[in-house]
Amino acid sequence: MSKPVVGLVGTGVMGKSMGRNLMKEGYPLHIYTRTKSKASDLVDEGTVWEDSVAMLAQQSDIILTIVGYPHDVEGIYFGTEGILANARPDSYVIDMTTSSPSLAERINQEARAKQIHALDAPVSGGDIGARNATLSIMVGADEESTFSHVLPVFEAMGSNIVHQGPAGAGQHTKLCNQIAIAAGMMGVVEAILYAENAGLDPKRVLQSIESGAAGSWSLSNLAPRMIDQDFSPGFYVKHFIKDMTLAIESAEQMKVPVPGLVLAKQLYEELSKNGGDNDGTQALYKYYQLMKEF
Incomplete structure (x- = not known):
């Protein structure tokens, strides 16, 4: 057939x-x-x-x-x-x-x-x-x-x-996914920066933590890109900001507090203002580096 x-x-x-x-x-x-x-x-x-x-x-x-x-x-x-x-x-x-x-x-x-x-x-x-x-x-x-x-x-x-x-349940589920990623990405960036500034080999640190309680898709797939300074898009920053905006709007309608999501969106918007719209979401690492310089 x-x-x-x-x-x-x-x-x-x-x-x-x-x-x-x-x-x-x-x-x-x-x-x-x-x-x-x-x-x-x-x-x-x-x-x-x-x-x-x-x-x-x-x-x-x-x-x-x-x-x-x-x-x-x-x-x-x-x-x-x-x-x-x-x-x-x-x-x-x-x-x-x-x-x-x-x-x-x-x-x-x-x-x-x-x-x-x-x-x-x-x-x-x-x-x-x-x-x-x-x-x-x-x-x-x-x-x-x-x-x-x-x-x-x-x-x-x-x-x-x-x-x-x-109808609509798929989109609600995807917004749950993006909420979890948004706050998690801040943790991944902060862990890598901490390792680097403590004089550790961040890739070796990943070997220890990615299979434990801290493990996540972002930690295993995007943290190595951060370490290698590879900010090519698997998913664009500009689209992630769009997704976070949709999630915040939906959460507000349901009166669900999402302070972690709000903070992540603010950080990504600053990255966007600094020319990061077409980078991958792992480029949040670059914005943290900028903050560290000031």
Whole structure:
């Protein structure tokens, strides 16, 4: 049996590797991104380029989107040239952008009115997880059958896939993830700086602490990059600030105190002001170094 045609909107740091993994599993892949040249390598590898979101939606059985900001999501889903106006009835639309839970609920409501199945499925694992198809995928879908239908597609991209609940539940779960990372990243940076200033070999320190109670994905994967002064993005600072803003707004609506998250956002905003927008999140180390100089 032939596999469904997958349409992918967004071929950035994460999306490009996700697309490649879908192709490896035999899914016919159609792509669209605002700058065609950025997807030229995928086209050379056998994907089909579509000239618009509308054309991609018309040609696809399952449509994945992973873009930058909630306003980008709105722009590609709504309007006469958007996904929902052009996707076929009984097709599946899956937003994998980290976005707002309320926007996920709105997409789901409008999709249902057009007999389209909608899921929100943000991911975690950075460039490494996307490349190795080991992403954590957090899924919001009203029906278990909707989740089950697209599970093989998720399995081509990730290794930890959980149906969290109805529309919006995936986005709420991803914001929990970002809250945990934000405060944790401050601890990782401070531990590395402490080790360096105590005259220790920070990589040897990692050998002792990463498998104990202090262990985390950030400690194992991003601390070595800090030590090597490698600030290339697995996930952009500017997008992390966006995620923290969404989490703070949602927490305020629920009257949940998040002082650690608020502080982390302030530090990342200072990093952004110092030219760090397009660095990876591990570049918080650079801002701490700046603070140490003053």
